[in-house]
Amino acid sequence: MTSSDGVEYTPTALDRDAVVYVAGHRGLVGSAISRKLKQEGFTRVVGKTSTELDLKNRDDVFAYVGEITPRYLVLAAAKVGGILANSTYPVDFLSDNIRIQSNVLDAALANDVERVMFLGSSCIYPKFAEQPIREDSLLTGHLEPTNDAYAIAKIAGIMHTQAVRRQYGLPWISAMPTNLYGPNDNFTPTGSHVLPALIRRYDEAALDGSASVTNWGTGSPRREFLHADDMADAVLHLMEHYDGPEQVNVGTGKDSTIREIAETIAEVIGFEGETEWDTTKPDGTPQKLLDVSKLAEAGWTAKIGLREGVTRTVDWYRLRRAALRGL
Template identity: 85%
Template sequence: MELRPVDGREVTAAPDSVAYEPRELDRGATFYVAGHRGLVGSAIVRKLEASGFANVVGKSSAELDLKNRDAVFAYMAEIRPKYLVLAAAKVGGILANSTYPVDFLSENLRIQSNVLDAALANDVERVAFLGSSCIYPKFAEQPIREDSLLTGHLEPTNDAYAIAKIAGILNVQAVRRQYGLPWISAMPTNLYGPNDNFSPKGSHVLPALIRRYDEAAKTGSAAVTNWGTGTPRREFLHSDDMADAVLHLLEHYDGPEQVNVGTGSDVTIREIAETIAGVVGFEGETEWDTTKPDGTPQKLLDVSKLAEAGWTSKITLEEGLERTVAWYRDHAESIRQ
């Protein structure tokens, strides 16, 4: 069998399986977090530093364009990390995904292939690739199991982003098969928390609602209008919980199949809107524009595999929302507009 190198990396045999026993990571080793300033990446940095990792590194997009393959390879060769979490991605809500599918597909594919190929070329021991629950079919059986992947049609409003993330999962599995490296993938549910994108056009549903209701409360608006019917159900996980789960998986899980990361419970969009209105102090009416799309009717993850690995969510939705609203108000002048 011919084995092709990845940018100069040579191998002599393709392993039949990955022989690796998960264990506590070396706190003194270089740990690269790609996307370290984003919602998930910044939470992972906080978690790693709080857990005693002494050499956590990262570059902002202004310092390192992950779409630039040569730059990524040069940086990886310079830092030679032992561990890597790929949290960098172009992300957005229904409006952004529907409007710019080419951007979401092309940019995410380039980011993923550049970072993962560079990690392979530099013998990174443990990699955690982070995806999204949107990889699963629109009408997958609820709660969604990991083996639902590629069993049905995707939600059309974010299919380009989903395809890119599916490609990332297969990239990790291919590395395991061909090179025997113990890389893993984790698929989080809807995330929220500090450093989220609160912009009106690019945000996901929860930060969009926080901004909308907070602004309405400050201006004394009589009503807030939200997209859709409010009936779809969504599961929400605080980014600090996600970071805790990622480190736990790196130290306790090894396998080719992606692992769902969530809380195991969900609420309707109408319920989450009412909760946010209460947290920010909005006392007006909520109206629903039913001419706008709802998206997937329900996305609740089956987190049995995660529980078997020894991890469950710790931050309640109410606590997480209060913390996120407080952070948003403290950083309202500097966050992405």
């Protein structure tokens, strides 16, 4: 198969005995991908924690990738956070992510890694992109100001992947997931995204016997959520069935209002109090729903519904509640 950028590659089943480096293997997405690969029979899935290997240190990254010589690599490592964190620390989100991406991708190129999957974020698309958002909406408008620094870093990662295809002819690809959630998510009060933040907030309210919970904004923005286990399944599917220069949206193709999502979480947790909305706080992008037609054409659709996914995540969170509440 020859793609539009001239790369000749026919996607096929990956070698289950080859070394697969999952950068960010302890995070929400990376841990799900590592689990999926092992479940599918991959015998040499490797990774290092951030304390073992600082991906911002270029020399250390090159040394590690040169040591393990992976055949496949999934770049799931990133500095991530919610609206508050992104708004407060834009330099950190821009600088850290660009360094992580450049170091890992350059090391992969230097060591002739055959197949690389770069994972971005749906925040790369313009704030007022036509809904549902198609892949060709990239770079057609202004970004959401509350996370534009992070978005620029992820756009740079897509361009890096595409540039490797053009200059070196390697079949590297990228995927843009919608909002993700699940086991190993960030549940800290200041660093979490909306869904884990809501789970923690409602769970603590239920435990403390609070009469009400107050959420940011109006509750009217619409968001699409994908369970991390579904994302991991999509990553493996794309690596074995898709090749092309354009990033692939990964999502469910369905969205809900933040208010509806909050109601679902409250019901799953068993919180019976009132929910109030602080309209002085920002809503962020009014709607962010991905067009997943390209993904469907590649033969993949999401399997885990929102309520099922929330229930799984709440169960996981409650087993670790004591430790996570201390964060």
